[in-house]
Amino acid sequence: MSDAPLYQLVYYSRNEVSGDEAAFAAAIHSILEASRRNNEAAGITGTLLFNAGVFAQVLEGPLPAVEDTFERIQQDERHGDVSLLVLEPIVERSFAGWAMGFVGNSSGNAERFADVGLLSGFDPKALGGQKVHAILRELTIEEETGRP
Numbered sequence: 001m002s003d004a005p006l007y008q009l010v011y012y013s014r015n016e017v018s019g020d021e022a023a024f025a026a027a028i029h030s031i032l033e034a035s036r037r038n039n040e041a042a043g044i045t046g047t048l049l050f051n052a053g054v055f056a057q058v059l060e061g062p063l064p065a066v067e068d069t070f071e072r073i074q075q076d077e078r079h080g081d082v083s084l085l086v087l088e089p090i091v092e093r094s095f096a097g098w099a100m101g102f103v104g105n106s107s108g109n110a111e112r113f114a115d116v117g118l119l120s121g122f123d124p125k126a127l128g129g130q131k132v133h134a135i136l137r138e139l140t141i142e143e144e145t146g147r148p
């Protein structure tokens, strides 16, 4: 990867995937497949959280790649009301190694994060970008490595 300055972008949006559980699973699969393919080529890492109501995503990488990717994501009709929480320079990646990690709806997390209403009434706007970022980082590491 290049030595270009790194930026981090955090946003959330309203999940507009409709249909039954299978349709939802297929949509998520397709989003992750495209993300991992495109992000790896563009030097983007990050993580994606979703539940029935919202998506929240962290993108990190060189600014032009982050901007191009976000531009494309915003056009996607599988979500709406895309709201930017953070776009700022970072010293190092928080999700190095994850072309796109993801956090679904696991019951352990539902319990642990009940206090912030993460999975039921997740309110990224009230939490703010830094808090959303911190939660996503913790959840991604847990879910993908299977350890807290």
Ligand SMILES: Cc1cc2nc3c(=O)[nH]c(=O)nc-3n(C[C@H](O)[C@H](O)[C@H](O)COP(=O)(O)O)c2cc1C
Binding pocket: 031, 034, 035, 036, 038, 039, 048, 055, 057, 059, 069, 072, 073, 074, 075, 076, 078, 079, 100
């Ligand atoms: C919530 C959400 C997150 C997404 N995240 C990414 C992403 O990180 N990288 C990406 O390339 N596409 C992402 N996409 C998909 C893009 O909107 C778009 O469908 C895709 O980049 C098209 O890729 P393709 O032309 O290679 O098929 C996301 C879509 C949604 C709805």
